[in-house]
Amino acid sequence: MKYTVIVRPEAEEDLKGAFSWYEDTRVGLGNDFLLQVDAGLNFIKRNPEIHPIEYKGTRKHLIKRFPYKIIYLVKAEKIIVLAVLHGKRKPDLTKKRINSI
Numbered sequence: 001m002k003y004t005v006i007v008r009p010e011a012e013e014d015l016k017g018a019f020s021w022y023e024d025t026r027v028g029l030g031n032d033f034l035l036q037v038d039a040g041l042n043f044i045k046r047n048p049e050i051h052p053i054e055y056k057g058t059r060k061h062l063i064k065r066f067p068y069k070i071i072y073l074v075k076a077e078k079i080i081v082l083a084v085l086h087g088k089r090k091p092d093l094t095k096k097r098i099n100s101i
Contacts, residue, residue, distance in 0.1 A: 001077060002077065003045050003048055003074075003077055003078065003079050004077060004078050004079070005041055005044070005045055005078075005079045005081065006078055006079065006080045006081065007081045008080065008081060008082055008083075008097070010082070010083060010097055011081045011082060011083050011084050014083055014084040014085060015034070015037065015084050018030075018033060018066075018068065018084065018086070019033060019034060022066075032065070033066055033068075036063050036064050036065050036066055037063055037068070037070070037084060039064070040061050040063045040064070040070050041070065041081070043061065044061050044070065044072060044079055045079060048072075048074045048079050049074060055091070055094070055095065055098065056098050056099075057073055057074075058071050058072065058073055058082065058094070058098060059071075059072055059073070059074065060072075062087075063084075067086055067087040067088070068084055068085065068086055068087065069084070069085055069087055070083075070084050071083040071084075071085065071094050071097075073098075073101075080101075082094065082097045082098060082101075083097055
């Protein structure tokens with residue numbers, strides 16, 4: 001089955017913020033971060049149900065090399081990315097995003 005990946009605007013903002021932080025830390029590190037996120041999204045697209053279901057049907061994929069996670073939902077033939085968050089962030093933000101859908 002082919003899945004379509006939909007990245008919500010909030011998740012895009014997460015990516016922009018993380019990219020800027022890493023790029024400010026070291027030139028090129030932001031691009032490395034985005035490459036790892038892209039690899040994670042491709043993995044999720046090939047295996048959307050590999051991660052266990054968590055809060056209200058969400059799933060979590062840990063990004064390699066960086067302490068970030070992709071929070072997503074699988075609905076029909078869509079993968080909806082709700083957030084790309086640092087692993088130390090409180091789960092309240094994720095809960096707010098899920099409840100706003």
